[in-house]
Amino acid sequence: MRALLVERLPHRFAAARIAAATVGSGAGVGIGPIRLTDLEVPELPASGWHRIRPRLSGICGSDLATLDGSSSRYFEPIVSFPFVPGHEIVADALDGEHEGRRVVLEPVLGCAARGLPLCPACASGQRGSCVHIGFGHLKPGLQTGYCSDTGGGWSEELVAHVSQLHVVPDGVDDDDAVMVEPTACAVHAAHRARPEQGEHVVVIGGGTIGLLVVAAVREYFLPASLLAVARHPVQRDFARALGADLVVEEDELVRAVRRVTGSLALEARSGKPRRLTGGADVVIDCVGSARSIGQALEITRPGGRIVLVGMPGSTRVDLAPLWQREVTMLGAYAYGNESRPEGERSTFALALELVGAARLGRLVSARYPLDRYEEAVRHAASAGRRGAVKVVFDLRRREPTWHRQDIPAGRDEEEDRR
Amino acid sequence: MSPRPGFVLEVDRSTPPTLFWHGEGFRFEQLPAGSRVVYPPEPVPALADPDAAIRHALENPVGDSPPLSDLLSAGMRLTIAFDDVSLPLPQMRSPDVRGRVIEAVLDAAAAAGVDDVVLIAALALHRRMTDDELRHALGSRVFDAFAPNGLLLQHDAEDPDGIVALGVTEEGEDVEINRRAAESDLLVYVNINLVAMDGGHKSVATGLASYNSIRHHHNVKTMQHSRSFMDRHHSELHTSNWRMGKLIAGALRIFQIETTLNTDTFPSQFGYLQRREWEWTLRDRASFHATRAALERTPVALSRQIFQSIRSPHQIASVQAGEVEAVHDSALSHLHRQQLVEVAGQTDVVTMGLPYICPYNVNSIMNPILVACLGLGYFFNLYRGKPVVREGGVAILSHPTPWAFHPVHHPSYIDFFDQVLSETTDPLEIEAKYEESFATDPWYVHLYRTSYAYHGVHPFYMWYWCAHALEHLGAVIIVGGDRGAVRRMGFKPATSLADALEMAEDVVGRDPTITHLHLPPLFLADVT
Numbered sequence: 002m003r004a005l006l007v008e009r010l011p012h013r014f015a016a017a018r019i020a021a022a023t024v025g026s027g028a029g030v031g032i033g034p035i036r037l038t039d040l041e042v043p044e045l046p047a048s049g050w051h052r053i054r055p056r057l058s059g060i061c062g063s064d065l066a067t068l069d070g071s072s073s074r075y076f077e078p079i080v081s082f083p084f085v086p087g088h089e090i091v092a093d094a095l096d097g098e099h100e101g102r103r104v105v106l107e108p109v110l111g112c113a114a115r116g117l118p119l120c121p122a123c124a125s126g127q128r129g130s131c132v133h134i135g136f137g138h139l140k141p142g143l144q145t146g147y148c149s150d151t152g153g154g155w156s157e158e159l160v161a162h163v164s165q166l167h168v169v170p171d172g173v174d175d176d177d178a179v180m181v182e183p184t185a186c187a188v189h190a191a192h193r194a195r196p197e198q199g200e201h202v203v204v205i206g207g208g209t210i211g212l213l214v215v216a217a218v219r220e221y222f223l224p225a226s227l228l229a230v231a232r233h234p235v236q237r238d239f240a241r242a243l244g245a246d247l248v249v250e251e252d253e254l255v256r257a258v259r260r261v262t263g264s265l266a267l268e269a270r271s272g273k274p275r276r277l278t279g280g281a282d283v284v285i286d287c288v289g290s291a292r293s294i295g296q297a298l299e300i301t302r303p304g305g306r307i308v309l310v311g312m313p314g315s316t317r318v319d320l321a322p323l324w325q326r327e328v329t330m331l332g333a334y335a336y337g338n339e340s341r342p343e344g345e346r347s348t349f350a351l352a353l354e355l356v357g358a359a360r361l362g363r364l365v366s367a368r369y370p371l372d373r374y375e376e377a378v379r380h381a382a383s384a385g386r387r388g389a390v391k392v393v394f395d396l397r398r399r400e401p402t403w404h405r406q407d408i409p410a411g412r413d414e415e416e417d418r419r
Numbered sequence: 420m421s422p423r424p425g426f427v428l429e430v431d432r433s434t435p436p437t438l439f440w441h442g443e444g445f446r447f448e449q450l451p452a453g454s455r456v457v458y459p460p461e462p463v464p465a466l467a468d469p470d471a472a473i474r475h476a477l478e479n480p481v482g483d484s485p486p487l488s489d490l491l492s493a494g495m496r497l498t499i500a501f502d503d504v505s506l507p508l509p510q511m512r513s514p515d516v517r518g519r520v521i522e523a524v525l526d527a528a529a530a531a532g533v534d535d536v537v538l539i540a541a542l543a544l545h546r547r548m549t550d551d552e553l554r555h556a557l558g559s560r561v562f563d564a565f566a567p568n569g570l571l572l573q574h575d576a577e578d579p580d581g582i583v584a585l586g587v588t589e590e591g592e593d594v595e596i597n598r599r600a601a602e603s604d605l606l607v608y609v610n611i612n613l614v615a616m617d618g619g620h621k622s623v624a625t626g627l628a629s630y631n632s633i634r635h636h637h638n639v640k641t642m643q644h645s646r647s648f649m650d651r652h653h654s655e656l657h658t659s660n661w662r663m664g665k666l667i668a669g670a671l672r673i674f675q676i677e678t679t680l681n682t683d684t685f686p687s688q689f690g691y692l693q694r695r696e697w698e699w700t701l702r703d704r705a706s707f708h709a710t711r712a713a714l715e716r717t718p719v720a721l722s723r724q725i726f727q728s729i730r731s732p733h734q735i736a737s738v739q740a741g742e743v744e745a746v747h748d749s750a751l752s753h754l755h756r757q758q759l760v761e762v763a764g765q766t767d768v769v770t771m772g773l774p775y776i777c778p779y780n781v782n783s784i785m786n787p788i789l790v791a792c793l794g795l796g797y798f799f800n801l802y803r804g805k806p807v808v809r810e811g812g813v814a815i816l817s818h819p820t821p822w823a824f825h826p827v828h829h830p831s832y833i834d835f836f837d838q839v840l841s842e843t844t845d846p847l848e849i850e851a852k853y854e855e856s857f858a859t860d861p862w863y864v865h866l867y868r869t870s871y872a873y874h875g876v877h878p879f880y881m882w883y884w885c886a887h888a889l890e891h892l893g894a895v896i897i898v899g900g901d902r903g904a905v906r907r908m909g910f911k912p913a914t915s916l917a918d919a920l921e922m923a924e925d926v927v928g929r930d931p932t933i934t935h936l937h938l939p940p941l942f943l944a945d946v947t
Contacts (some may be wrong), residue, residue, distance in 0.1 A: 260834045265862050
């Protein structure tokens with residue numbers, strides 16, 4: 002089968018890192034650790050595992066970080082080489098109880114997939130917090146797409162444990178379905194942030210995750226205001242359409258938060274509000290850079306909370322405001338179960354509902370065949386600038402296809418139109 | 420020789436190109452044959468001895484008022500309020516008329532043995548004046564006598580302890596003014612009537628009022644029903660101020676002093692700005708072209724600085740004192756004598772070159788909202804009878820309209836432009852949805868009170884100022900402006916006047932009538 006393979010080749014990682022640092026993200030894909038090759042289909046690791054054939058598989062920010070050689074070294078012990086990337090997958094189940102049906106993959110490899118007795122986290126449905134990660138009958142790999150035993154979505158076939166599979170309802174098309182995994186991340190992040198009614202929420206980052214977090218916060222909570230930071234016009238349009246009350250560019254952020262929250266500002270005599278004395282109740286950082294974390298600290302009120310959704314690496318940030326303002330900083334990784342008024346719900350189940358309700362498949366901007374992977378990765382790395390949001394591999398096609406990214410309508414307008 | 424009155428020129432093939440102000444620069448435009456150009460009257464003669472005229476006015480008041488000296492006595496509490504830095508434009512050469520008048524009032528107070536005297540800059544919701552600006556307006560003698568002793572104050576519309584409620588008008592309008600002024604035995608108000616809107620009861624009822632009071636007349640409904648606010652008898656803005664003013668006048672003794680200036684607006688090196696193009700001398704032409712060439716090579720910030728440093732040779736044309744309404748009527752008749760120009764009939768398209776300055780960017784930046792306000796608020800409303808441009812017509816403004824704001828003076832303008840105008844440009848929607856939150860925003864209040872910022876609500880008022888024009892016009896086109904800024908305000912950008920006129924035809928039809936307002940110097944069009 003055809004597959005994209007990432008190998009442990011330090012010199013290629015170094016070359017990709019230099020290219021990304023000097024030219025920009027995605028620039029080093031041709032000289033980096035990834036290549037297109039023919040592979041054997043992975044063997045089924047144990048009972049309960051099945052074969053699936055991807056239809057669409059997304060390119061995620063964490064994939065780009067891997068290909069840019071910029072991922073944190075923290076991940077080294079929980080990744081096994083060589084691996085086939087790709088964890089945002091809608092696929093056809095080839096055997097097992099879901100045979101013949103479309104499925105989406107919940108990529109976290111928890112105790113069940115590893116053939117281990119369930120740890121307390123897995124037992125409570127919080128597989129993202131599994132404490133047996135890296136053990137069991139699988140090689141290390143925090144998720145499918147980073148484990149050499151499972152294969153990944155950027156191939157024509159892979160294996161998945163039954164506990165990882167969710168059947169896609171008929172009303173949800175493939176574009177919506179490929180958005181389920183990132184939407185689940187966003188739903189989880191929104192629930193980690195859990196804004197109270199009347200709180201002011203800021204979402205930093207207008208990429209796929211940032212936009213999906215906007216949609217999730219709007220869907221499940223009742224903030225007083227939902228402010229989104231987005232750099233590119235397509236991102237701003239989608240942020241508004243998905244429920245942001247106000248969308249601003251990065252350099253307007255402090256002023257906008259001050260205005261929305263009615264905060265006072267220090268260094269005010271210059272007329273430029275640089276440091277707020279109050280600020281937003283909740284800031285959800287979907288970028289994960291030193292700059293975005295620094296900004297989050299500048300605009301979070303004393304006693305407020307920051308949720309890191311964007312994957313941060315080794316960064317240098319002044320934590321004095323965190324200390325002085327007693328700000329709480331939380332991580333939001335993956336998914337599990339969420340506490341809802343109706344009871345505990347699987348994040349993936351919520352995401353499956355949300356992608357259909359909010360028609361999140363419209364965020365899919367371009368599809369590439371595997372053999373155009375260099376182009377696809379470069380497109381994904383510059384998506385906002387090129388008027389795109391989500392770039393995916395289409396494992397059934399030989400030619401790329403693009404969606405014209407019209408200015409999106411809001412959900413209410415969409416519903417009215419129906 | 421008596422000064423020539425205003426003049427309406429009909430452009431023909433021999434008419435030289437017309438000078439358009441364009442911010443800190445100029446454009447020369449060839450208007451189509453048949454266009455009209457309205458020129459201001461020449462400056463009326465100045466008072467030969469202004470100090471003597473001031474003293475005479477104080478002792479020979481108009482209306483139902485004793486002479487000033489009869490109102491002054493030892494042991495009394497006297498407050499002298501004066502117009503702020505928004506007047507006159509450009510700032511006048513020293514000595515400023517306010518300083519002259521206040522010196523005369525202080526002489527009279529000293530002669531009567533009055534010790535408790537406080538000066539108050541009547542800021543309304545404007546920014547505080549700097550010490551240099553106060554010194555310029557009042558003169559060094561007055562400034563040095565009062566400022567170091569804490570007796571030179573600036574009205575603070577947000578000071579909870581410094582505002583007093585005087586009552587409510589029959590229309591339910593709250594009347595709240597400066598406590599020191601209200602609790603004085605005599606309030607002397609020193610006014611400059613640069614345009615017909617200024618003065619009268621508006622001086623105290625707006626200049627010394629709180630936001631809670633001002634909001635009753637600075638709103639969209641009032642502006643849309645002021646046709647125009649330069650014509651007080653047809654101005655809802657003034658009707659409201661008059662109701663408040665009468666209530667105030669019933670509560671405290673006011674001695675009003677109103678002055679008018681002639682339209683000698685620019686110093687001699689810019690004399691061509693006050694002359695009609697076909698009368699330019701060789702020297703005027705050389706001077707103009709040299710200035711224009713130099714400006715084209717000068718960075719914007721430096722050009723701004725150069726223009727803001729211009730001091731006008733304005734001369735005092737009249738001074739009158741006494742009871743508010745009688746004084747105002749007298750001042751208006753002098754102002755009309757200077758500024759009225761008869762204009763026969765309306766036009767399809769009105770063009771205006773907007774200069775670098777308006778009342779709210781003295782020593783500051785003319786941001787896009789102020790550009791709109793100057794063109795559609797002030798210049799559009801410089802009429803009596805009916806607007807120069809017909810209903811459904813087009814206004815073409817010429818100004819660079821930079822996407823630039825003075826961060827100290829106009830902080831709420833930045834947010835208004837970014838967050839409000841990006842959502843809607845409808846004045847009524849803006850007023851309903853956003854005004855209160857801006858007006859009560861604690862940071863804006865803090866900056867207004869302690870820094871040099873206009874009140875948080877001020878950009879709203881600038882937009883409301885445009886409401887009558889926005890309702891009346893079919894389109895607004897800005898020539899040579901920042902395209903993004905122009906579009907943000909809902910207007911159309913054009914690169915040249917020719918393009919703008921072509922675009923205007925889409926709204927008003929082929930071969931429209933065109934009228935250009937050749938100002939400043941200022942005039943008031945009496946449209947028949």
